[in-house]
Amino acid sequence: MQKTVATTPEALVSEGLISPADAGALKHVAERYAIAAPRHMVSLIDRDAVNDPIALQIVPSTAELVTTPDERPDPIGDDTYSPVKGLVHRYPDRVLLKVHSACAVYCRFCFRREMVGPGGDTMDESDITTALNYIREHPDIWEVILTGGDPLVLSPKRIANLLDELDSIEHVQVVRFHTRVPVAVPDRISEELVQVLSGRRTTVYVAVHSNHARELSPDAIEACGRLTSAGIPLVGQTVLLKGINDNAETLETLFRAMVRIRITPYYLHHPDLAPGTGHFRVPIETGQALMKQLRGRVSGLALPTYMLDIPGGYGKVPVGPSYVTESADGLALVEDVNGRTHTYPPQDTDPS
Ligand SMILES: *Cc1c(COP(=O)(O)O)cnc(C)c1O
Ligand code: SF4
Numbered sequence: 001m002q003k004t005v006a007t008t009p010e011a012l013v014s015e016g017l018i019s020p021a022d023a024g025a026l027k028h029v030a031e032r033y034a035i036a037a038p039r040h041m042v043s044l045i046d047r048d049a050v051n052d053p054i055a056l057q058i059v060p061s062t063a064e065l066v067t068t069p070d071e072r073p074d075p076i077g078d079d080t081y082s083p084v085k086g087l088v089h090r091y092p093d094r095v096l097l098k099v100h101s102a103c104a105v106y107c108r109f110c111f112r113r114e115m116v117g118p119g120g121d122t123m124d125e126s127d128i129t130t131a132l133n134y135i136r137e138h139p140d141i142w143e144v145i146l147t148g149g150d151p152l153v154l155s156p157k158r159i160a161n162l163l164d165e166l167d168s169i170e171h172v173q174v175v176r177f178h179t180r181v182p183v184a185v186p187d188r189i190s191e192e193l194v195q196v197l198s199g200r201r202t203t204v205y206v207a208v209h210s211n212h213a214r215e216l217s218p219d220a221i222e223a224c225g226r227l228t229s230a231g232i233p234l235v236g237q238t239v240l241l242k243g244i245n246d247n248a249e250t251l252e253t254l255f256r257a258m259v260r261i262r263i264t265p266y267y268l269h270h271p272d273l274a275p276g277t278g279h280f281r282v283p284i285e286t287g288q289a290l291m292k293q294l295r296g297r298v299s300g301l302a303l304p305t306y307m308l309d310i311p312g313g314y315g316k317v318p319v320g321p322s323y324v325t326e327s328a329d330g331l332a333l334v335e336d337v338n339g340r341t342h343t344y345p346p347q348d349t350d351p352s
Contacts, residue, residue, distance in 0.1 A: 006037040029060045034106040034117030053212040053244045064276035073114040075272040077313020086123040087131045094143040103150040104184040109280040111272035143174040152181035160196045167201045176205040183215040186223035198230040209237045213253040228262045235266035241280045248293040255302035265304035288321040296337025
């Protein structure tokens, strides 16, 4: 019988995702980075396509063995701002909590690929108590972001315990889950889990990571529907990826599909400088040009903010196209969606 998740090159061979000849070379990738290709995502792969956008995200490649001088194990500098194990406090009002390191799927471009995996660092009960105490002692913390690893891989019971604790900390108003589970293993969004997430004192948000409209399968749509029907707001997170979604039409289709199932696209992430991910990266100018193509053509509801996490722990900033420049005489020049510029405030002469 086939397992529900392929985690080794051999398993990928028996799934028909790689050839036996490739399995040897991919052993070296498997030694370094975790692999998990869950059955549901595998079922979405178009076997006839040469560069299937789902396969490219979950099937390892020998390109991952190539690291460039720019790349670093901790590309966004999580460690710089970690006062206690598993907790990152970079912005005054919110913290990340990395409860455990396992994910339902190991994305080949993952920005935390040196940290995530079945053998990775997991917070034990005493680490969690220490982190909760830190949150309790810092009244500025308004939001707790559970990330990972993937927090929705935890059992509903463990999630319930964690949410009970966070509910008891008065200054915590919002708890956000960053997850790929609704698209990777939609069945895990069970009625039991939905119950655990809903009806809390804190407001629970779920940020769904999805990079291609084909991931939003009927099962994934139903999983998201179970969450939204319970009153849980969903936002979308997408990573801009070369050969997967780096064209305006693919992004437009994805963002429209998200809005239709009540996921508001939140961030389009510029890919981080994680080791062995150079084959997925595009220049920032490419992302800016794509955002420019979408602006005006696509509903504002379907347009996320294009973000860069500045390497070294300096945080995220929007890096989308700018529409405002300054004229030689110090006036603001604003570009419209058709590429014409206008002075602001308007001058007497007709700028058209
Ligand atoms: C990304 C990130 C957040 C969340 O940032 P938002 O802009 O609120 O989505 C919080 N803390 C850290 C350390 C982060 O890297
Ligand atoms: S789900 Fe997120 S943390 Fe896990 S491998 Fe994918 S990108 Fe990395």
